[in-house]
Amino acid sequence: MSDLMRTYPIKKIVEHGPGVKSFYFERMLDARAGQFVNVWLPGMDEKPYSVSALGENWLEISVKAYGPFSTAMMDLKVGDRLGVRGPFGKSFTYHDRALLIGGGIGIAPLRLLAHELSAKKLSFVSLLGAATKHELIFIEDFQKWSKNCYITTDDGSQGKQGLVTEDLLSIIEKEKIEFIYAAGPEIMFVKVKELIDPLDIPYEFCMERYMKCGIGICGQCVLDDSGVRVCVEGPVFNQDELKEVTELGMVHRDASGRRVKKF
Amino acid sequence: MNSVRFLNLELKNPTVLASGILGLTASSMWRVVEVGGAGAVTTKSFNKDWRSGHKNPSILPFRHGLLNAVGLSNPGIDEMVKEIGKFKQRASAPIFASIFGRTIDEFAEVTQRTVEAEPDLLEVNVSCPNVHSEFGQPFGDSLSDTAKVTEIVKKHAGSIPVSIKLGPHGPGIARLAKVCEENGADAITAINTVGPGMLIDIDVRKPILSNKTGGVSGPAILPIAVKSVYEVYRQVKIPIIGTGGVTQPEDAVQLILAGASLIGIGTAVYYQGIKVFEKIARGIEAYLQKYGFTSLDEIRGLAHE
Numbered sequence: 001m002s003d004l005m006r007t008y009p010i011k012k013i014v015e016h017g018p019g020v021k022s023f024y025f026e027r028m029l030d031a032r033a034g035q036f037v038n039v040w041l042p043g044m045d046e047k048p049y050s051v052s053a054l055g056e057n058w059l060e061i062s063v064k065a066y067g068p069f070s071t072a073m074m075d076l077k078v079g080d081r082l083g084v085r086g087p088f089g090k091s092f093t094y095h096d097r098a099l100l101i102g103g104g105i106g107i108a109p110l111r112l113l114a115h116e117l118s119a120k121k122l123s124f125v126s127l128l129g130a131a132t133k134h135e136l137i138f139i140e141d142f143q144k145w146s147k148n149c150y151i152t153t154d155d156g157s158q159g160k161q162g163l164v165t166e167d168l169l170s171i172i173e174k175e176k177i178e179f180i181y182a183a184g185p186e187i188m189f190v191k192v193k194e195l196i197d198p199l200d201i202p203y204e205f206c207m208e209r210y211m212k213c214g215i216g217i218c219g220q221c222v223l224d225d226s227g228v229r230v231c232v233e234g235p236v237f238n239q240d241e242l243k244e245v246t247e248l249g250m251v252h253r254d255a256s257g258r259r260v261k262k263f
Numbered sequence: 264m265n266s267v268r269f270l271n272l273e274l275k276n277p278t279v280l281a282s283g284i285l286g287l288t289a290s291s292m293w294r295v296v297e298v299g300g301a302g303a304v305t306t307k308s309f310n311k312d313w314r315s316g317h318k319n320p321s322i323l324p325f326r327h328g329l330l331n332a333v334g335l336s337n338p339g340i341d342e343m344v345k346e347i348g349k350f351k352q353r354a355s356a357p358i359f360a361s362i363f364g365r366t367i368d369e370f371a372e373v374t375q376r377t378v379e380a381e382p383d384l385l386e387v388n389v390s391c392p393n394v395h396s397e398f399g400q401p402f403g404d405s406l407s408d409t410a411k412v413t414e415i416v417k418k419h420a421g422s423i424p425v426s427i428k429l430g431p432h433g434p435g436i437a438r439l440a441k442v443c444e445e446n447g448a449d450a451i452t453a454i455n456t457v458g459p460g461m462l463i464d465i466d467v468r469k470p471i472l473s474n475k476t477g478g479v480s481g482p483a484i485l486p487i488a489v490k491s492v493y494e495v496y497r498q499v500k501i502p503i504i505g506t507g508g509v510t511q512p513e514d515a516v517q518l519i520l521a522g523a524s525l526i527g528i529g530t531a532v533y534y535q536g537i538k539v540f541e542k543i544a545r546g547i548e549a550y551l552q553k554y555g556f557t558s559l560d561e562i563r564g565l566a567h568e
Binding site for chain 2: 003004005006007038040042043044045046047081083212213215216217218219220222223224225226227228229253254255256257258259
């Protein structure tokens with residue numbers, strides 16, 4: 001049973017830049033893009049992470065130093081053991097003529113999606129943004145697999161200076177986009193959603209919420225007002241499912257279950 | 264046929280969402296009723312002030328159930344009272360408020376505040392096995408403490424019925440149930456999670472739960488729940504919410520034959536999905552039909568005859 005906790009040694013670490021790393025484990029994982037694993041750092045905590053790459057007998061997760069857990073992850077060495085259980089949740093669905101919009105570490109689940117789409121010979125364009133150059137991960141893969149790859153950074157250190165939303169509508173028109181995938185900060189998605197909702201282009205967004213169990217029982221990641229669980233019915237939601245999510249971009253819940261306004 | 268009366272309440276079927284599962288928000292509990300088919304819901308246990316609970320890992324599957332030490336995390340009474348209110352506006356099923364306190368005084372205060380939200384029943388959690396290091400021995404491990412908590416909650420509950428949630432530990436669940444009944448409890452919820460237990464990672468060689476130990480739920484504890492309900496039923500006249508290890512209709516029927524009036528379902532959501540309530544309710548009905556019974560009342564406690 002893949003839900004049972006087991007620890008695996010880190011086989012390889014890739015440093016993308018300061019505070020952004022990918023960790024590689026030898027473990028068979030029957031997963032698809034959008035699904036996640038719960039990662040246990042013994043003595044510290046356990047958190048959900050999207051799978052960023054996958055092979056027959058290995059998987060990779062990508063981590064940005066943000067809170068105490070991900071910051072502690074930065075000190076790990078090859079051979080250190082982490083618990084990896086899963087996969088959990090629902091994956092992206094496959095569509096042709098798609099646009100992949102990724103923000104920051106949200107690029108991670110899209111990396112696996114890009115690989116899957118490319119293996120299925122489905123065409124797509126990528127639009128990737130981050131605060132700065134070293135947070136743009138897997139760019140070479142996206143450039144290799146996408147029909148076109150547009151890049152923005154807040155500080156202009158790579159690609160165009162600005163946000164992914166700035167050229168979004170013109171890219172959709174120019175590239176004749178028929179489906180949109182997004183993953184990244186919720187505030188980014190809220191802006192994307194405002195722009196694309198009037199276009200009637202179907203989309204899927206990969207959401208994040210605090211979780212205790214990952215297996216659909218604790219209730220911490222349940223969304224208002226639809227009552228769906230990010231860990232089971234999500235983390236990938238389509239435009240219809242998101243219509244009933246009133247908390248989008250507004251609040252999420254902390255470990256106590258209190259509503260927190262900040263994103 | 265499946266609709267049941269319990270105390271002064273009418274439920275569309277005897278299944279109840281057990282406390283601690285999907286009971287944090289009105290939206291979540293609404294979906295358990297609307298999509299899952301539960302006859303009633305129980306909130307996550309809450310007290311006066313918010314608590315983050317234990318760090319993760321806090322909930323772990325093992326081969327025969329779940330081990331959990333969530334540590335009574337909850338957003339505090341202000342938020343929970345709002346969620347109970349929202350649920351009542353949106354859903355038609357009864358809602359049970361699960362409350363706890365660190366002290367007898369806190370039980371009194373939480374009861375007073377919770378009653379304002381008008382839940383259909385107060386379930387009093389005196390048997391959480393996961394907060395020893397912080398709270399000391401659970402109230403439910405002592406006959407006199409259980410009596411005191413029951414008395415104080417009843418004093419402040421007004422017309423809202425009170426069920427005391429007991430574990431299979433301490434001085435014996437039948438004696439505890441008797442004390443609850445003597446002090447005015449309207450019902451007994453039996454049982455809480457069992458243990459505590461522990462799981463160790465054999466490669467890291469450390470306990471996996473951040474709290475090290477946690478309560479056991481799921482299929483592993485069904486026989487303990489059946490026996491506990493059986494013993495409580497012999498000892499008291501007040502009705503029993505039988506909870507523990509139910510994942511199939513046959514499990515629920517065992518608890519009813521032992522003496523349960525309602526069936527709490529929690530961990531089964533992990534095994535069977537959210538529609539487990541409807542599945543088990545239908546299965547109970549099929550059992551009644553198979554043997555020509557016309558109501559649950561006819562089979563309740565039948566294993567005692």
